Amino acid sequence: xxxxxxxxxxxxxxxxxxxxxxxxxxxxxxxxxxxxxxxxxxxxxxxxxxxxxxxxxxxxxxxxxxxxxxxxxxxxxxxxxxxxxxxxxxxxxxxxxxxxxxxxxxxxxxxxxxxxxxxxxxxxxxxxxxxxxxxxxxxxxxxxxxxxxxxxxxxxxxxxxxxxxxxxxxxxxxxxxxxxxxxxxxxxxxxxxxxxxxxxxxxxxxxxxxxxxxxxxxxxxxxxxxxxxxxxxxxxxxxxxxxxxxxxxxxxxxxxxxxxxxxxxxxxxxxxxxxxxxxxxxxxxxxxxxxxxxxxxxxxxxxxxxxxxxxxxxxxxxxxxxxxxxxxxxxxxxxxxxxxxxxxxxxxxxxxxxxxxxxxxxxxxxxxxxxxxxxxxxxxxxxxxxxxxxxxxxxxxxxxxxxxxxxxxxxxxxxxxxxxxxxxxxxxxxxxxxxxxxxxxxxxxxxxxxxxxxxxxxxxxxxxxxxxxxxxxxxxxxxxxxxxxxxxxxxxxxxxxxxxxxxxxxxxxxxxxxxxxxxxxxxxxxxx
Amino acid sequence: xxxxxxxxxxxxxxxxxxxxxxxxxxxxxxxxxxxxxxxxxxxxxxxxxxxxxxxxxxxxxxxxxxxxxxxxxxxxxxxxxxxxxxxxxxxxxxxxxxxxxxxxxxxxxxxxxxxxxxxxxxxxxxxxxxxxxxxxxxxxxxxxxxxxxxxxxxxxxxxxxxxxxxxxxxxxxxxxxxxxxxxxxxxxxxxxxxxxxxxxxxxxxxxxxxxxxxxxxxxxxxxxxxxxxxxxxxxxxxxxxxx
Ligand code: HEM
Ligand code: SF4
Ligand code: SF4
Numbered sequence: 001x002x003x004x005x006x007x008x009x010x011x012x013x014x015x016x017x018x019x020x021x022x023x024x025x026x027x028x029x030x031x032x033x034x035x036x037x038x039x040x041x042x043x044x045x046x047x048x049x050x051x052x053x054x055x056x057x058x059x060x061x062x063x064x065x066x067x068x069x070x071x072x073x074x075x076x077x078x079x080x081x082x083x084x085x086x087x088x089x090x091x092x093x094x095x096x097x098x099x100x101x102x103x104x105x106x107x108x109x110x111x112x113x114x115x116x117x118x119x120x121x122x123x124x125x126x127x128x129x130x131x132x133x134x135x136x137x138x139x140x141x142x143x144x145x146x147x148x149x150x151x152x153x154x155x156x157x158x159x160x161x162x163x164x165x166x167x168x169x170x171x172x173x174x175x176x177x178x179x180x181x182x183x184x185x186x187x188x189x190x191x192x193x194x195x196x197x198x199x200x201x202x203x204x205x206x207x208x209x210x211x212x213x214x215x216x217x218x219x220x221x222x223x224x225x226x227x228x229x230x231x232x233x234x235x236x237x238x239x240x241x242x243x244x245x246x247x248x249x250x251x252x253x254x255x256x257x258x259x260x261x262x263x264x265x266x267x268x269x270x271x272x273x274x275x276x277x278x279x280x281x282x283x284x285x286x287x288x289x290x291x292x293x294x295x296x297x298x299x300x301x302x303x304x305x306x307x308x309x310x311x312x313x314x315x316x317x318x319x320x321x322x323x324x325x326x327x328x329x330x331x332x333x334x335x336x337x338x339x340x341x342x343x344x345x346x347x348x349x350x351x352x353x354x355x356x357x358x359x360x361x362x363x364x365x366x367x368x369x370x371x372x373x374x375x376x377x378x379x380x381x382x383x384x385x386x387x388x389x390x391x392x393x394x395x396x397x398x399x400x401x402x403x404x405x406x407x408x409x410x411x412x413x414x415x416x417x418x419x420x421x422x423x424x425x426x427x428x429x430x431x432x433x434x435x436x437x438x439x440x441x442x443x444x445x446x447x448x449x450x451x452x453x454x455x456x457x458x459x460x461x462x463x464x465x466x467x468x469x470x471x472x473x474x475x476x477x478x479x480x481x482x483x484x485x486x487x488x489x490x491x492x493x494x495x496x497x498x499x500x501x502x503x504x505x506x507x508x509x510x511x512x513x514x515x516x517x518x519x520x521x522x523x524x525x526x527x528x
Numbered sequence: 529x530x531x532x533x534x535x536x537x538x539x540x541x542x543x544x545x546x547x548x549x550x551x552x553x554x555x556x557x558x559x560x561x562x563x564x565x566x567x568x569x570x571x572x573x574x575x576x577x578x579x580x581x582x583x584x585x586x587x588x589x590x591x592x593x594x595x596x597x598x599x600x601x602x603x604x605x606x607x608x609x610x611x612x613x614x615x616x617x618x619x620x621x622x623x624x625x626x627x628x629x630x631x632x633x634x635x636x637x638x639x640x641x642x643x644x645x646x647x648x649x650x651x652x653x654x655x656x657x658x659x660x661x662x663x664x665x666x667x668x669x670x671x672x673x674x675x676x677x678x679x680x681x682x683x684x685x686x687x688x689x690x691x692x693x694x695x696x697x698x699x700x701x702x703x704x705x706x707x708x709x710x711x712x713x714x715x716x717x718x719x720x721x722x723x724x725x726x727x728x729x730x731x732x733x734x735x736x737x738x739x740x741x742x743x744x745x746x747x748x749x750x751x752x753x754x755x756x757x758x759x760x761x762x763x764x765x766x767x768x769x770x771x
Binding site: 076081082084085088089090091092094095096097129130131132187188191192194195196197199200201202203204211212213215216217218219232234235236237238462502503504 | 558561562563564565566567568569570571572573574575576579580583584586587588648649652653657731736739741742743744745747749750751752753754755
């Protein structure tokens with residue numbers, strides 16, 4: 001047993017209102033530089049819908065993730081080492097900018113510089129890539145709130161097999177939001193696909209980062225990641241990805257998306273897992289068994305044997321305490337209500353989701369029944385096959401029973417708490433019906449509904465031995481240098497050496513490239 | 529060497545060594561100060577269709593040509609004769625394989641340049657450095673093809689007794705400038721443009737050639753790194769970062 005710690009996230013989808021605050025604050029923090037216009041480390045998708053980039057879940061097309069070979073061993077779906085090297089010159093599976101969208105801005109100066117005139121001046125959109133005027137026809141969330149989904153419904157890969165059953169009429173459809181960040185997988189295909197070995201998993205907290213000085217722009221990781229959460233910065237020629245806000249995490253603070261989430265639906269915490277068992281768990285034959293296999297990887301932080309192995313592995317004491325208090329552990333292992341997104345990609349993703357009960361509740365309420373009654377809700381979960389099957393396609397590789405089990409629990413919690421809220425005697429039977437008792441039901445409710453900041457985010461700060469490193473790391477955070485929209489010369493994910501640096505490749509040919517010549521210090525201005 | 533003019537010495541002896549120095553020191557400098565800029569700067573996200581034909585054609589062509597040069601320049605005539613390879617056979621082999629690689633390379637290069645010029649996204653991302661690089665690269669390849677066709681295939685110049693000998697002597701620090709000044713014009717132009725290419729090489733995207741990730745074949749798929757120096761085992765080839 002090789003115990004490792006993993007910083008992970010759970011999102012409670014019932015509470016997501018699709019406001020995109022998380023996407024916007026993330027973008028402001030990390031990707032508001034040129035070259036990253038189309039890059040959304042965090043994006044929010046309306047489901048059913050195509051997602052971002054369009055149809056990314058269709059792995060027969062994109063060939064991201066792992067698959068089982070004939071010998072039962074894991075292999076990269078897009079081909080192994082030799083085939084990757086032979087295809088370096090042109091990656092056959094790379095999404096093009098059309099699969100995302102062509103980034104644009106508006107000609108605002110036409111508004112500012114317009115002379116007095118009869119017509120109201122306009123600010124037509126122009127492409128940020130070519131500078132030409134463009135007709136905007138797609139973007140990162142074009143099909144928000146099912147807008148456009150009617151026209152594109154057949155393109156949601158997750159509707160395969162149930163497309164004829166889903167009605168795309170406003171009053172008969174269902175809908176929910178799916179916020180997505182990088183999964184910080186235990187078995188990441190992005191790292192496995194990188195020919196230069198520039199993508200690595202931090203051994204302390206499992207955060208997956210791109211070494212910007214090591215990346216050589218082979219763009220194999222972009223197609224390798226089945227979640228399409230590696231993006232290609234087209235100005236620097238380097239891959240960039242969600243950093244799990246590691247400079248914040250190291251200070252014990254939540255990620256920007258979590259901190260700013262309006263629905264307060266994100267949970268952050270550590271889990272301990274057995275790194276030696278990852279490959280075996282990712283190689284179980286049956287896709288629908290992957291959820292259980294991954295759940296079994298996560299170790300009980302109270303088990304003395306685990307504790308022993310953890311301290312032998314050098315995991316500090318406060319981190320073990322944090323793992324014991326982790327809301328993630330509770331949601332995944334104790335209450336078993338969180339599920340991984342697309343376990344069938346076999347990357348062992350570590351951002352999990354509590355599937356939404358709301359599609360079911362909405363239907364029940366619309367038909368005039370009591371949407372807080374356990375029996376009615378249970379029956380509705382059984383009859384409303386389509387939302388449930390759809391959720392199963394997302395979270396359990398199609399295993400409907402697991403999703404039903406979770407939804408039963410959520411429904412039971414709803415009914416159980418209604419009695420308490422109304423001042424009636426709580427009915428233990430409701431809790432028992434889903435294999436829980438009243439006390440744990442109330443605890444789960446507390447965690448899901450009213451948990452405070454420090455219960456939702458249990459983040460042990462980086463330990464003191466490396467404190468001086470962390471300071472340096474934070475100081476290198478790109479946020480500080482974006483004011484003039486200059487290209488980053490700092491390395492995201494890897495602190496850069498203190499000595500002077502330049503970036504010749506992105507030099508536009510005008511003036512002197514930054515840092516090429518020794519800088520003049522403020523104390524001794526030029527000519528002195 | 530006694531009757532070589534100063535100009536000949538400058539062009540065929542001094543200049544090549546200067547370029548070699550620039551090439552080596554330039555790469556060292558780039559690696560030290562601009563590792564962040566050491567990338568292919570792929571433009572595939574802008575345009576994929578033409579690239580998927582042009583880039584592999586060009587690259588497989590130029591890699592073939594590279595190995596052709598290794599054989600043609602590096603292996604003395606006496607060696608191939610010693611293993612009984614007849615001159616006509618060698619010539620036939622060199623010309624056919626060489627021309628096939630050259631055709632792929634030139635065809636690919638034309639597609640790539642056409643793509644760069646006509647696709648407005650790709651053109652928008654083209655820097656002055658790219659343009660200079662393409663100019664010199666195309667000149668080098670073009671003169672090389674011309675020299676082979678005009679002087680080797682159709683003419684009677686045996687580069688293995690001229691240019692090749694000069695090239696090998698260059699590495700043993702006794703180049704004979706006369707061998708080059710007597711070479712036909714297209715060979716001279718080929719060498720001169722190649723010198724220009726090597727001189728600008730470290731400062732262009734061509735540095736990506738020295739990033740060819742052969743280590744991928746042997747390294748484990750998943751890479752772990754520690755942010756703490758104390759717990760990360762030192763690894764060959766991975767520089768320790770001071771932070
Ligand atoms: C075996 C080593 C090499 C590898 C692995 C390699 C790989 C690559 C890759 C991945 C690209 C980016 C293509 C894209 O997505 O836009 C590229 C572009 C390029 N390579 Fe190479 N290359 C190699 C050798 C060479 C050599 C020897 C030359 C020429 C002397 C060369 C010249 C170029 C040029 C000119 C481009 C730019 C193409 C364009 O976008 O217009 N490469 N190479
Ligand atoms: S989700 Fe993140 S860690 Fe997993 S393969 Fe994609 S980029 Fe890598
Ligand atoms: S900020 Fe929260 S509620 Fe708003 S879209 Fe993001 S995850 Fe959903």
